Structures are given as structure tokens and as C-alpha cells.
Amino acid sequence: MSFRSLYYSLYHCLYASLFQSNFGRAGAESGQICPSLSPMMIMSLCAALLFSPCAFGQTKPPVPPNATASTYGSGWECDLGFRRQGESCLAVEPPEHAFLTNKSYGKGWECRYGFLEEGDRCVSVLVPAGAYLDPFFGNRWRCMRGYRESDTGCELVKVPDNAYLTDSTYNDGWDCERGYRIVGRECVELTVPEHAYLTTRGNEWQCDRGFEQKDQACVAVQVPKNAYFVDTSYGQKWKCDRGFEVKGTTCSEIRLPENAHLDSSGNAWECNRPFELRSGVCTLD
Numbered sequence: 594m595s596f597r598s599l600y601y602s603l604y605h606c607l608y609a610s611l612f613q614s615n616f617g618r619a620g621a622e623s624g625q626i627c628p629s630l631s632p633m634m635i636m637s638l639c640a641a642l643l644f645s646p647c648a649f650g651q652t653k654p655p656v657p658p659n660a661t662a663s664t665y666g667s668g669w670e671c672d673l674g675f676r677r678q679g680e681s682c683l684a685v686e687p688p689e690h691a692f693l694t695n696k697s698y699g700k701g702w703e704c705r706y707g708f709l710e711e712g713d714r715c716v717s718v719l720v721p722a723g724a725y726l727d728p729f730f731g732n733r734w735r736c737m738r739g740y741r742e743s744d745t746g747c748e749l750v751k752v753p754d755n756a757y758l759t760d761s762t763y764n765d766g767w768d769c770e771r772g773y774r775i776v777g778r779e780c781v782e783l784t785v786p787e788h789a790y791l792t793t794r795g796n797e798w799q800c801d802r803g804f805e806q807k808d809q810a811c812v813a814v815q816v817p818k819n820a821y822f823v824d825t826s827y828g829q830k831w832k833c834d835r836g837f838e839v840k841g842t843t844c845s846e847i848r849l850p851e852n853a854h855l856d857s858s859g860n861a862w863e864c865n866r867p868f869e870l871r872s873g874v875c876t877l878d
Contacts, residue, residue, distance in 0.1 A: 657681045676701055690715040706731035721746030741766050755780040771795030786810050805830055819844040835859030850874050 656662050659675045659682040671682035673695040687693055687702035694703050704715035709732045718733065720726055723740040724747045727733045736747035739758055750766040752758055755773045759766060769780035774796040785791060788811040789798045800811035802824055814830040816822050819837045823830055833844035838860050847855065852868045852875040855861070864875035 659684070670697070673697070674701065688714045690717075704732060708732065723747035723749065739766075753779050755782070769796060784809070788813075815842075817843045819846075833860050 654667060654669070656669045657680060659672050660669045661672060662669050671677050674685055674693055675682040676685055685693060685701035690705050690708045691702045692705060694701055704710045707718055707726060708715040709718050718726060718731075720734045724734045724736050727735050736742050738760065739750050740747035741750050742748075750758065752767045755770045756767045757770060759768050765778075769775055772791060772795060773780040773782055775781075783791070783796070783798060785798045786809060788801045788804045790801065791798055800806050803814055803822060804811040805814050814822060816831045819834045820831045821834065823832050833839055836847055836855065836859065837844040838847050839845075847860070847862060849855070849862050850873070852865045853862045854865060856863045864870050868875035868877060
């Protein structure tokens with residue numbers, strides 16, 4: 594008997610049982626079709642058949658070997674160490690010098706430490722002289738301290754006189770000692786003039802406070818009367834006191850017009866509110 598025929602037979606039994614008291618003939622027929630089933634049992638069977646996967650054709654596809662049914666939906670996934678090919682799961686075959694990763698993505702294998710992946714094989718990493726195998730990745734090499742990477746491998750860094758090796762991976766791999774500066778491929782001693790000092794890096798000099806550079810010498814800053822020294826690396830090295838303004842190389846006293854006051858800089862003036870500047874004086878409209 595098909596699912597559809599079984600379902601309609603049970604439905605007929607339920608209908609006949611419910612109306613047995615009013616329709617004698619229907620009751621007799623129900624006794625012939627399902628004589629030992631009560632209405633409650635018939636309803637339970639109908640519900641079970643109605644909500645079964647067969648009722649809507651929702652049968653899950655078969656799960657092939659070395660696979661597991663998906664938690665959600667009706668699909669399946671290959672087990673770790675296997676890859677899907679069509680409707681089956683084939684074992685991952687790692688090449689020589691490789692190992693299984695047990696991951697669901699990628700090729701499913703990785704090269705061992707000291708080997709590099711090239712296509713579908715693992716080749717040994719060739720470490721040149723003056724280099725070592727990278728301990729983190731294991732599939733590349735790095736030059737030792739005192740060597741620089743080149744097209745052919747690692748070349749010895751040639752350190753000139755008055756210089757030292759650095760740990761930098763760029764530039765030349767060396768730097769000049771304090772008091773020297775790089776000129777070409779050599780370290781040339783700095784000539785520090787009078788009233789100057791070496792900077793923190795030690796490869797250049799600056800003038801002492803109160804002095805400014807003129808060519809290769811440090812000369813005293815000439816601060817005019819009613820002014821003070823300003824320690825700045827550019828521009829004028831002095832500034833006028835409050836109430837004075839620059840006039841060439843001197844500081845001239847500011848003459849405030851009526852209804853005016855010194856501005857925030859102290860070296861100029863502006864009109865009091867509500868006065869406005871007109872022809873050098875503060876007036877009202």
C-alpha cells in the first residue's frame with residue numbers, strides 16, 4: 594500500500610468512527626476497515642504520517658563513507674583528512690615531506706619544517722652561507738647579523754673605519770660612530786665649531802643657546818634693547834618686550850592712540866569696543 598493510500602484509509606476510518614452514532618452504515622464500514630482502532634489512535638497515526646519527511650518528499654540524501662551529515666539542512670561534509678569529489682569523499686594524500694592538517698579548507702596538508710611548498714610537492718629549503726632557517730615559518734631563510742641579502746644569497750657587510758654594525762634590515766647595515774658622519778661609503782669626523790655641541794644622534798652639531806649658525810660657525814645672537822632671546826630653530830632669534838614693536842633691528846615703544854589698548858601679542862594695539870580704526874585713530878561711526 595502506498596503512503597497516499599494508507600493516509601486516506603486512516604482518514605476514512607477517523608471520519609467513520611466520529612460519525613458512527615449518527616450514521617450506522619458508516620460505523621459498520623469503519624468496523625470492517627479498522628475494527629480495532631479507536632478515533633484517538635487513528636488521529637495520532639494521521640498526524641505522524643502527515644508530518645513525516647515522506648509526506649513532502651523531504652528524504653535526506655544518503656551520506657557517503659568518510660562523511661558526516663550536516664547539522665543544518667540536508668547536506669553532508671567530508672570528515673577531516675578527506676576531500677569531496679563528486680558525491681564521495683576521497684582521502685587526502687599528502688606528498689613526501691608533508692603532513693595532514695586536519696582542516697576543512699585548503700589542500701589538507703602542509704610541508705614540514707625546512708621544506709617549501711611548490712605546486713603539489715614539498716622541496717627542501719636551501720640555506721645559503723651566512724644565513725639560517727627562519728624559526729617561525731620554517732620555509733624560508735634569513736641572513737645572519739653582519740650579512741645582507743643579495744640576489745645570490747647573503748653577502749658580508751663591509752664596515753668602514755669609525756663605524757659599527759646595526760640590526761637594521763635596510764640601508765647599508767652599518768652606521769657611523771658618534772662624532773662622525775657618512776660621506777659616500779666612509780665615516781668622516783665632524784668638526785664642531787666653538788659654541789656648538791653634538792646632537793643626540795651624534796652625526797651633526799647645533800649652536801649653543803644664545804648663538805646662531807652662520808656658515809660653519811656659531812655667532813652670538815644680537816638682542817636689542819627692550820627685547821629678549823627666543824630659542825627657535827628658524828626665523829628671528831629675539832622678540833620685543835610687551836609694549837614695544839619691531840623697527841628694523843630695534844624695539845620701539847608703542848604709542849597708544851586714544852580709545853585703544855595693546856593686543857594679545859603685546860607688540861601691537863587695537864581699538865576699544867565699540868570704536869573702529871579709521872586713518873590711524875579709533876573713532877565711532
